[in-house]
Amino acid sequence: MYFRVLTNESLCRKCNFCKTVNRCVNSRCVGCLSCYFACPYEAKNIVKDEGKQLVKITVDGAEYNVPENITVKEALRLIGYEVGIYPNEGRIQAPCGLGGCWACMVIADGEPIRSCITGVESGMVIETDVGSAPPLRIIHGPEPHAVGGKATPWTEGKGRRYIEAAIWTAGCNLRCRSCQNYSVTYDNSSEPLTPKEAARILTYYRRLYGVNGLAISGGEPTLNRRWLIEYFAELRRLNPDKKVRLHLDSNGTLLTPSYIDDLVEAGANNIGVEPKGIRLETFMNISGIVDKAIAERYLRTSWEAVKYLADNYKDKVYIGVGIPYNSAFMGLDELFEIGEKIASIDPSIQVCVLDYFPTFRRREIRRPDYKEMLKVKDILNGVGLKCVIVQTVIGHIGP
Numbered sequence: 001m002y003f004r005v006l007t008n009e010s011l012c013r014k015c016n017f018c019k020t021v022n023r024c025v026n027s028r029c030v031g032c033l034s035c036y037f038a039c040p041y042e043a044k045n046i047v048k049d050e051g052k053q054l055v056k057i058t059v060d061g062a063e064y065n066v067p068e069n070i071t072v073k074e075a076l077r078l079i080g081y082e083v084g085i086y087p088n089e090g091r092i093q094a095p096c097g098l099g100g101c102w103a104c105m106v107i108a109d110g111e112p113i114r115s116c117i118t119g120v121e122s123g124m125v126i127e128t129d130v131g132s133a134p135p136l137r138i139i140h141g142p143e144p145h146a147v148g149g150k151a152t153p154w155t156e157g158k159g160r161r162y163i164e165a166a167i168w169t170a171g172c173n174l175r176c177r178s179c180q181n182y183s184v185t186y187d188n189s190s191e192p193l194t195p196k197e198a199a200r201i202l203t204y205y206r207r208l209y210g211v212n213g214l215a216i217s218g219g220e221p222t223l224n225r226r227w228l229i230e231y232f233a234e235l236r237r238l239n240p241d242k243k244v245r246l247h248l249d250s251n252g253t254l255l256t257p258s259y260i261d262d263l264v265e266a267g268a269n270n271i272g273v274e275p276k277g278i279r280l281e282t283f284m285n286i287s288g289i290v291d292k293a294i295a296e297r298y299l300r301t302s303w304e305a306v307k308y309l310a311d312n313y314k315d316k317v318y319i320g321v322g323i324p325y326n327s328a329f330m331g332l333d334e335l336f337e338i339g340e341k342i343a344s345i346d347p348s349i350q351v352c353v354l355d356y357f358p359t360f361r362r363r364e365i366r367r368p369d370y371k372e373m374l375k376v377k378d379i380l381n382g383v384g385l386k387c388v389i390v391q392t393v394i395g396h397i398g399p
């Protein structure tokens with residue numbers, strides 16, 4: 001069964017997010033669902049799309065007849081190509097499905113395209129081997145930062161001067177209703193950069209602002225593995241000095257041990273992981289992932305990433321763990337459990353609790369107040385964690 005997306009005019013606020021940030025690249029809806037997930041006001045409906053004609057396409061030299069008005073990714077799946085989420089699983093990786101990460105790139109009629117949002121067209125010639133084409137990714141920034149991310153060492157004196165230059169990657173594998181950076185996460189319309197271009201620009205910002213931290217956050221930076229590894233390798237080549245912090249901020253859901261090994265080998269020496277909760281229900285509630293098996297794997301992978309980093313790279317990598325907090329989606333009892341889990345891995349790991357504010361599809365929640373965040377800090381210190389920083393309305397408190 002095929003679908004297409006229609007705008008529900010009674011819910012549409014005319015914000016134009018779907019015309020300026022998350023833009024359709026096709027003349028007719030191909031059911032990619034990118035705009036459905038991106039609309040801040042949930043004004044998109046999915047309806048059945050039946051009665052499709054067939055169109056002829058060529059894939060890796062062989063001809064196929066596939067339904068019209070479907071994505072290239074869906075056509076490849078129908079033909080028999082495995083489509084995966086995790087790097088190196090499947091012939092095509094399509095972790096975001098939004099058009100932001102470019103991990104699903106194939107060559108169509110000689111041009112790189114995103115197979116997850118681009119529709120098939122009659123006569124299209126597709127090559128799935130993109131080996132010699134440089135990887136691409138939509139990037140926002142750089143911007144100088146006085147605070148940094150969850151793994152920025154507290155000793156940098158957060159909030160007093162610029163301590164990092166950061167870029168943010170479009171595309172995410174999660175669908176958090178309280179996404180704290182949704183205009184980047186759902187951007188599929190900006191021009192993508194190669195890893196070398198991004199590393200060069202960020203290095204220039206290091207010199208411009210005199211910082212030692214060079215950070216990448218998102219969205220979710222790990223979605224396009226080839227891009228990220230080449231980016232860190234180039235950043236290290238351009239910044240060979242010992243003072244530089246090459247900082248990755250991730251939700252950790254795709255950070256398998258081999259991926260972490262590759263990142264450290266490429267030069268990352270500052271890694272933050274933010275598992276969204278410890279209980280599966282909470283993770284599914286925060287992340288918006290409705291497939292239980294995928295949610296379980298994501299949650300398990302992110303916690304295993306914290307442990308793997310602590311067990312294997314504590315001498316090479318400054319590690320930070322982020323915890324999203326808002327009483328609307330997490331009770332203090334679960335926070336206590338999270339604290340115990342981190343303390344059992346390593347009580348000296350830097351922990352940063354983020355006070356999730358109302359935004360995107362959860363504008364009704366209340367930002368935790370200062371006293372609530374101090375209570376959160378007390379609980380985490382109480383389970384034995386030695387380095388707890390809480391983000392509050394008046395700035396970072398701790399450790």
Ligand code: FES
Pocket residue numbers: 093094095096097098099100101102103104105114115116117171
């Ligand atoms: S999966 Fe296609 S752009 Fe991310």
